[in-house]
Amino acid sequence: MKRAGLGAAEAIGLPAAGALSLLLAWQFVVPAAGVPAYILPTPLSVLQHLVGDWRFLLSNALPTWVEAALGFLLGNGGAVLLASAFTFSRRLQSAYFPVILLFNTIPVLALAPIIILIFGLGLLPKVIIAALICFFPTLVNTVRGLSLVSASELDLMHVLSASWWETFWHLRVPRSIPLLFASLRIAATTSVIGAVVGEWIGSNQGLGAVIIQATFNYQAERLFGAVIIAALSGLAFFGVVTFAERALLKRNLGVA
Amino acid sequence: MPNEARAGAAPEPTPAIAATGLTIGHRLADGAASPVLRGLDLSVARGEFLAILGPSGCGKSTLLRVIADLLPPLEGEIAVLGRTPSEARRRRNVGFVFQDATLLPWRTVRQNVELPLQVGRGSVERRVAQTSSGDWLDLVGLSAYAERYPSQLSGGQRQRVAIARALQSEPDILLMDEPFGALDEITRERLNDELLAVWRRTRATIIFVTHSIMEAVYLGQRVLVLAADPGRVQALVDITRLKDVEGRCRREASDVVEMAAHLRTLLQEGAAAR
Numbered sequence: 001m002k003r004a005g006l007g008a009a010e011a012i013g014l015p016a017a018g019a020l021s022l023l024l025a026w027q028f029v030v031p032a033a034g035v036p037a038y039i040l041p042t043p044l045s046v047l048q049h050l051v052g053d054w055r056f057l058l059s060n061a062l063p064t065w066v067e068a069a070l071g072f073l074l075g076n077g078g079a080v081l082l083a084s085a086f087t088f089s090r091r092l093q094s095a096y097f098p099v100i101l102l103f104n105t106i107p108v109l110a111l112a113p114i115i116i117l118i119f120g121l122g123l124l125p126k127v128i129i130a131a132l133i134c135f136f137p138t139l140v141n142t143v144r145g146l147s148l149v150s151a152s153e154l155d156l157m158h159v160l161s162a163s164w165w166e167t168f169w170h171l172r173v174p175r176s177i178p179l180l181f182a183s184l185r186i187a188a189t190t191s192v193i194g195a196v197v198g199e200w201i202g203s204n205q206g207l208g209a210v211i212i213q214a215t216f217n218y219q220a221e222r223l224f225g226a227v228i229i230a231a232l233s234g235l236a237f238f239g240v241v242t243f244a245e246r247a248l249l250k251r252n253l254g255v256a
Numbered sequence: 257m258p259n260e261a262r263a264g265a266a267p268e269p270t271p272a273i274a275a276t277g278l279t280i281g282h283r284l285a286d287g288a289a290s291p292v293l294r295g296l297d298l299s300v301a302r303g304e305f306l307a308i309l310g311p312s313g314c315g316k317s318t319l320l321r322v323i324a325d326l327l328p329p330l331e332g333e334i335a336v337l338g339r340t341p342s343e344a345r346r347r348r349n350v351g352f353v354f355q356d357a358t359l360l361p362w363r364t365v366r367q368n369v370e371l372p373l374q375v376g377r378g379s380v381e382r383r384v385a386q387t388s389s390g391d392w393l394d395l396v397g398l399s400a401y402a403e404r405y406p407s408q409l410s411g412g413q414r415q416r417v418a419i420a421r422a423l424q425s426e427p428d429i430l431l432m433d434e435p436f437g438a439l440d441e442i443t444r445e446r447l448n449d450e451l452l453a454v455w456r457r458t459r460a461t462i463i464f465v466t467h468s469i470m471e472a473v474y475l476g477q478r479v480l481v482l483a484a485d486p487g488r489v490q491a492l493v494d495i496t497r498l499k500d501v502e503g504r505c506r507r508e509a510s511d512v513v514e515m516a517a518h519l520r521t522l523l524q525e526g527a528a529a530r
Contacts, residue, residue: 152358159324159352160425161345162375170375174362 038218049221050228057210057222061229064207067123067195068237071130076138076187078131080180083142087172088164097143104136109197116202126198126206133194134187141183145176181245188237196230207233270338272429272461273300273323277332280315280322289330292318293487296332298480300463302428305455305503307476308465309519311527315487316465320431323463324352337428344429348372348380351422351460353432357414359406365417366402369393372425392420395454412436412443419454429461436471445507448474452503469523473498473516474507481519483526490526493519 006014027042037045050057086093112129119125149171157167199208207230214223275298281291293315300306308316321327322334325341336344344350359368369389393399396416406414415435422430436444448471455462466472472479473495481490498505498512505512 150358152354152356153360155321155324155326156352156354156358157375158326159345159350160372160375161348161379163378166375166377170371171360174360 038220041220041224046221046224046228050225053222053225057207057225057229060205060207060210060226061233063123063205064192064195064199064230065233067126067198067206068130068191068233070123070127071194072134072187072191072237074127075131075134075191076184079135079138080142083139083146084168086143087146087168093143100136100139108133108194112197112201116198121202125202126195129198130191130194133190133197137186137190138180138183141179142176145179146172148175148179177248181241184241184245185238188241189234192230192234192237270302271299271335272302272304272337273298273463274335274338275299275333278322278329278334279331280318280327280329282318282327283330291330291487293482296489298489298492300461302337302461303459305452305462305464305475305477306480307472307478308463308480308482309467309469309472309523310482310487310490311467311484311523313487314482314484316482317433318487320352320433320463320465323429324350324431346376346379348376348425349428351425351427351430353415353418353422353430353435355434355437357406357411357418359414359417359421361406364403364405365393365398365409366390368406368417369420369424371421387424387426389420389424392423393417395423395457396420396450410443412439412447415439415447416450419451423454423458423460426458427460429463430458432462432464434465434467437467444468444471445474449504451475456502469516469519470507473512473519474505477503479519481522481526483523483529488526491522493522 023043027044030040031037031042041049086097108129111132115125115128115132119128146168153171154167157171162170195206196208196211199206200212203209207226210226211223211230214220214226275296278296278298279289279291279294280296281289281293284290292313296319308319310316318327322329323336323341325345334341337349339347339349341350359365360371363371366389369392373389390399390402393402396419398413398416398420401409401413406417409417418435436447439447451462451464452475454460462475464472464475466475477494477496477499479491479493479495481493482488483490493515495515498509498515
């Protein structure tokens, strides 16, 4: 029997080989099975298209990035502010937290047309959809993180005559940071989804618009290219947030 | 500082703690009082080391909470250095060492000790920082660990940090709620010796709650023995005669062992009477 655990070469090599085998199967099995290229193009032709069509894809990725980034900032910023307000006032939390949680059960896909209806066809409705999709997980996680304090920690702060703000800043905020970043990492990818969904409904530019138009025009390679760019964008956002978390932990807490 | 000068120039014999007819306990949700300890009369002199010994539920921790302004008294009077507990707290007269060290895990040892300097900026009337965190860490023997994190320390070391943090605001009264309860016997005895050294150095009044008879005898100048159900004073025993000028005694000395046996009898009588 082999012992548990893989060497470094295998740990990297095996997933790469796995992915490569699937791509190869796609490249050769799909055309052999008679699926036409306008339905499901081969990986190589998608790659070819990505290289040849990069100007078009990039010019459409830019608005999606802007919407996702603004939505990320707005949604998470709003969530952190509201979570802080809820921590400040239990009454406020009792009054509004359940309503907001109920509101969260509405699927964003169902909400998107309403937002387009209210805010029109510009940049704003996409930002709002991206913000909404980030908002709820961050709100719930931050409210939880800010309340993760023990009775003796609160006693300590009281004995030291700490103000509400000092207790918040020196005790609650550091305690909530890991949970906050957990939801920020999720929001990094979902904000891109929100922006794309917003572009599906009322837009003539952006990756979402490209996806819809390419679908209707049977431009399968362009469709796949746009999907790949959208996925990579989410991954890049995720990377930025992870990097920011590492940097913050190193600077302020000394440990990662 | 005029405040400091006045406090230094007036050797008036205000006791550290003066309680008369003090009833303490919790107030239930409907406003009804649920007392755990009734009608306590107690005076603790400045610089005294008082050990409080008693079973669970006798109100010994509750008494510390009332002195520290963590809980209002139900009835009676309590004065801390002649002031209300709330005033004393805002003057940083009182330091508290909890049963669990309550260190903030994202702060280094030094940063934990410096916490009292960073909070209470708006409300604390008497601010002192004549002694640096390094000196307090020196006093509890942890200077080499200043840049470590609490998770890298042993239980005994964490309680030392908690003591250094309580001393950082230079309190006149140090309240300790079973601080060594979770430690092994050897570590506990070493920390008892270190605590006596801290007491001699700082001349603070220490009120030390424990359920260990030996710890109470070894540390205290007086031992307040409480009984539970209902909480009441069983005895207040002066044991200063067992101690040398530095406040120390030998645990195996016959008079110390006898005193421990005497306190055990008192505790048993308190438990039998209910």
